[in-house]
Amino acid sequence: MFNYIEQLLANKAIRFIAQTIFYFIVLMFLLYMYGYAEHGQGGFIYNEF
Numbered sequence: 649m650f651n652y653i654e655q656l657l658a659n660k661a662i663r664f665i666a667q668t669i670f671y672f673i674v675l676m677f678l679l680y681m682y683g684y685a686e687h688g689q690g691g692f693i694y695n696e697f
Contacts, residue, residue, distance in 0.1 A: 657663050 657666070
């Protein structure tokens with residue numbers, strides 16, 4: 649099983665695609681966590697004026 653994965657990752661095209669998918673998943677997770685923490689836009693400070 650591990651030999652098969654090593655053979656796949658030896659191919660540069662497949663390695664590039666796998667890394668791209670991995671980084672995309674990490675980026676989507678970070679964006680999700682950022683939105684979940686509600687650190688986006690704050691309230692408008694001059695609402696009372």
